Amino acid sequence: MTQETHAASASEKPTRVRIAPSPTGDPHVGTAYIGLLNYIFATQRDGQFVLRIEDTDRTRFVSTSEAMIFDSLRWLGLCWNEGPDVGGPYGPYRQSERTEIYREYCQKLVDSGAAYRAFETPEELEAERKSQIAAKQPPKYNGRSRDLSQADIAANLSAGKPFTIRLKVPAEGSTTFRDELRGTITFDHFNVDDQVLLKSDGFPTYHLANVVDDHLMHITDVIRAEEWISSTPKHVLLYQAFGWHLPRFWHMPLLRNVDKSKISKRKNPVSLNYYRESGFLPNAMLNFLGLMGGGMAQMTEQEIVSSGASTKESDIFSLADMVAKYDFNRISLGGPVFDLVKLKWLNGEYLRKLSPDEFFAALRQTVFSDSYLKSIVPLVQTRIDTLGSIGDMADFLFRDNVMPAESIWVPKKRTAEETLTFAADLLTTLEAAAWETAAIEAGMKKLGEEKGWSVKENFMLLRAILTGSTQSPPLLESLIVFGKARSLDRVRRFIDGQKKLLIQASRKP
Ligand code: GLU
DSSP, X not given: OEEEOOOTTGGGSOOEEEEOOOOSSSOBHHHHHHHHHHHHHHHHTTOEEEEOBOOOOTTSOOTTHHHHHHHHHHHHTOOOSBBTTTBOTTOOOBGGGOHHHHHHHHHHHHHHTSEEEEOOOHHHHHHHHHHHHHXXXXXXXXXTTTTOOHHHHHHHHHXXXXXXEEEOOOSSSEEEEEETTTEEEEEEGGGSOOOEXXXXXXXXXXXXXXXXXXXXXXXXXXXXXXXXGGGHHHHHHHHHHHTOOOOEEEEEOOOBOTTSSBOOTXXXXXXXXXXXXXXXXXXXHHHHHHHHSOOSOOOOHHHHHHHTOOGGGGGOOOHHHHHHHOOGGGXXXXXXXXXXXXXHHHHHHHHHHSOHHHHHHHXXXXXXXXXXXXXXXXXXXXXOSSGGGHHHHHGGGTOSOOOOOHHHHSOTTOOHHHHHHHHHHHHHHHHHSOSSHHHHHHHHHHHHHHHTOOHHHHHHHHHXXXXXXXXXXXXXXXXXXXXXXXXXXXXXXXXXXXXXXHHHHHHOO
16 A cells, blocks of 8 residues: 655645754754755745754763854854744744653554554664674564564563554555655655654654654744655654644755765864854855755856856855745755865855955954954963064964974874874864863873874874974863864864875875
């Protein structure tokens, strides 16, 4: 049997859209991209734009993340009508404050037979997964608890066995839904796992909480990244099990690195903090993200010639232009490329449009802000004799590019290759560290012990990468002042740049 459901009555309701970021780290450029599209969609239709925080995955929860998400969306000017901080009629908007609601709805599914209690332990599931992988089968829950008798369930419960609640995906048939950009999409039920809805700790998974909230918050259009398409059949089955109307689904093409792989921090800075702290202007960033989906009509060659504009000028538009002209039916599904070269060019164009006063104000809000300059004072005050020599000591905190010579960054008795291998591990260590001197130091020491690198070598390498020099203000404090996003980017660019140089050198006859 094929189950097909359309978003039957969604069209008559006032538009309500949402973004639902998970606070798991730095605010991501993907959140801004999807946020922008939702904002445009809502504003074009006089609708409401909701911000919901999906913080039910407690293992990945980062306490500072939510405030950073708010901050960076506000920096971009993508303000929401309802959300955890501004309230609204369908709150709370933070999922960790709604766990009772999910439990209640999940119980309804158990009562109706659409979901069931599964008593397998994590160890059993892991063993099963391993044996499926060994047998070259796709890992899938084997359904052992699907048809337990009432007596077995009662016995397990009275024995105090922990359980999860899983969705009972029909064994046969398929689920079909409409994606507004792609048309009809069908998933064979054989390929849809009995998704866990409620974990043994009583917390919901993303799937349950997301569907319950989209329904209770009256979301008419779910505009999210393409990576969620494979979750959508599970969501559709949930809507059907509850007897709810579907929202419309719009899955946006994923941002890609220049080599067309999915955007990743290995190849591009993905933290909005990086762009903000490096002095990208919010309007340039929005313009750049607006170019990504292809929804803005670019001028044709003929229009460009007759208007006397250059192609590049037709790439430049404001948020108001996007609200006026962005056309969701034009979106092209080819992966938009997040090309930093283009973003930098755009940012330069925006900088040149500023009056000298505005340019000065922009500097004072970012790379020459009071707070940044104040944070540098303790690094330099005891190390310089005239104020004018601050640049000798702290230039690396104002530069975009620092590329030290090999004589500086390769420790004695090490090769360039092994140093770069260690630098890659160092990058992973720094990424995982809370941005505090003690945590960074502990991470570096642990890595040094594992890899047989002395503290001296370790610090020397990172100092060279960060400052381009063998001498500098204290390294750990300098990292804190420069900030996590920019420090990580510097290390990543160093590794990429030096690798390229090594390859070029090895090719020389
Ligand atoms: N919490 C999900 C995320 O982090 C939301 C996905 C969705 O929009 O459904 O992207």
